[in-house]
Amino acid sequence: MSTNTSILLALRNWEFEHVRMNKLLEQLSDEQLLKEVAPGKNRGVYLLGHLTAANDGIRKLLDLGGRLHPELDQIFLSVPDKSVPEIPATPLLRAMWKEVMDKIAEDVQTLSDDEWLSKHTAVSAEDFVKEPHRNKLSIILSRTVHQAYHAGQMALLK
Amino acid sequence: MSTNTSILLALRNWEFEHVRMNKLLEQLSDEQLLKEVAPGKNRGVYLLGHLTAANDGIRKLLDLGGRLHPELDQIFLSVPDKSVPEIPATPLLRAMWKEVMDKIAEDVQTLSDDEWLSKHTAVSAEDFVKEPHRNKLSIILSRTVHQAYHAGQMALLK
Numbered sequence: 352m353s354t355n356t357s358i359l360l361a362l363r364n365w366e367f368e369h370v371r372m373n374k375l376l377e378q379l380s381d382e383q384l385l386k387e388v389a390p391g392k393n394r395g396v397y398l399l400g401h402l403t404a405a406n407d408g409i410r411k412l413l414d415l416g417g418r419l420h421p422e423l424d425q426i427f428l429s430v431p432d433k434s435v436p437e438i439p440a441t442p443l444l445r446a447m448w449k450e451v452m453d454k455i456a457e458d459v460q461t462l463s464d465d466e467w468l469s470k471h472t473a474v475s476a477e478d479f480v481k482e483p484h485r486n487k488l489s490i491i492l493s494r495t496v497h498q499a500y501h502a503g504q505m506a507l508l509k
Numbered sequence: 510m511s512t513n514t515s516i517l518l519a520l521r522n523w524e525f526e527h528v529r530m531n532k533l534l535e536q537l538s539d540e541q542l543l544k545e546v547a548p549g550k551n552r553g554v555y556l557l558g559h560l561t562a563a564n565d566g567i568r569k570l571l572d573l574g575g576r577l578h579p580e581l582d583q584i585f586l587s588v589p590d591k592s593v594p595e596i597p598a599t600p601l602l603r604a605m606w607k608e609v610m611d612k613i614a615e616d617v618q619t620l621s622d623d624e625w626l627s628k629h630t631a632v633s634a635e636d637f638v639k640e641p642h643r644n645k646l647s648i649i650l651s652r653t654v655h656q657a658y659h660a661g662q663m664a665l666l667k
Contacts (some may be wrong), residue, residue: 352631356626357515360642364650389665391545409596468514484518492650500661501582509546 355464358403361488362459365495367457369452372502376448379508381441388504395508396441398501400427403448412471412490414460416451420447462487472501513622518644520617524651527610530660532561534606537666539599541625546662553584553666554599557661558585561606563655566615570629570648578605618644 353359383393387403393401395458437483439447467488470479471503479485511517534557542553551559562581568574584593597605625646628637637643 355515356641356644357519357646358515358645360644360650361515361519363642364654367547367651367655368654392665408615424639425594470555483514484521486514488515489518489522492518493525495654496526497655500664502568503658503661504665 352460352466353462353464355467356421356450358464360469361491361495365459365491366456367455368495368498368502371504372498373452374443374508375506376445379505385440386508388507394503396444396467397507398421398505399441400438401497403451403503404428404443406494407451408458409455409490409494410458412457412473413462414472415461416468419451419454423447452506459491462488510618511620511622511625513625516622516625516646519649519653521617523617523649524614525583526653526656526660527564530656530663531610533660533664533667534603537663541666544666546665553663554596554602555585555590556663557599557602558596558607559608560659561602562586564652565609567613567648567652568616570631571617571620571645572630573619577609577612581605617649630636 353362379395384399387394388398400423403420404427407420408419411418414475423439426438438444468486470476470485471487471490474485476484511520532572537553542557545655548554548568558581561578562585565581567580569576581597583595596602626644628634628643629645629648632640
């Protein structure tokens with residue numbers, strides 16, 4: 352459990368975005384999520400799957416455990432929207448989002464201040480010496496921004 | 510000048526979003542910025558003015574000085590898009606964005622770690638005792654997310 356004010360603030364910022372996305376998902380029907388956020392752009396369901404897959408990688412980067420849904424990557428991370436003929440049904444995507452985000456919320460509480468400032472799992476010990484900003488805290492900061500970027504797009508479906 | 514790793518990381522995250530928006534603005538023509546990000550939604554120019562006005566308030570919240578362009582508020586903060594018959598020309602908005610963001614980038618370098626963790630100017634000393642997370646660092650974190658939210662929308666104009 353972190354006690355550092357700045358780290359707690361970053362986690363608070365992350366949690367705030369989590370709550371905002373949950374509210375948005377409550378406001379959007381399955382039918383609305385199937386629409387493109389703008390003509391010719393990604394559909395809401397793709398962005399929901401994309402964020403679920405991207406955020407599912409966080410626990411691994413923080414060395415907190417394995418992926419819950421690695422099968423999402425080939426549909427929502429490796430390829431653009433509309434590349435795969437069939438994607439998981441929207442209620443299932445909503446359930447996976449909840450599962451992934453609730454697990455992160457629980458697990459990030461276990462990291463100490465020193466752990467937050469230690470390297471994330473995708474950077475080597477050698478590179479971390481040269482680039483000490485590539486720590487676990489940087490993952491939460493950058494993923495908060497990533498989620499907000501797509502939340503802005505999904506909000507256009509309202 | 511801050512030396513705290515977590516604070517420097519938050520500033521790095523802010524600067525990263527600044528660079529990303531500058532790149533996006535280079536990619537978008539004045540004509541593209543005049544379009545709505547999705548049918549019936551805000552125009553790119555409105556979001557550019559909105560972010561410029563919102564970010565222009567940051568230095569005041571961080572107790573670093575007055576507003577550079579308070580006149581933007583009544584066009585881009587107090588009212589929705591298309592409420593005002595005439596808004597500043599897009600080249601002028603681009604120039605104000607650059608002016609505001611360059612000034613913030615310069616000024617945030619002067620704050621010490623203790624100053625970052627001290628209250629921002631919109632919270633009273635009494636409330637800050639009860640809500641110590643309402644510090645200057647929280648402003649940078651929340652405004653980074655705010656900018657990313659609208660950057661995602663403006664990127665749809667590409």
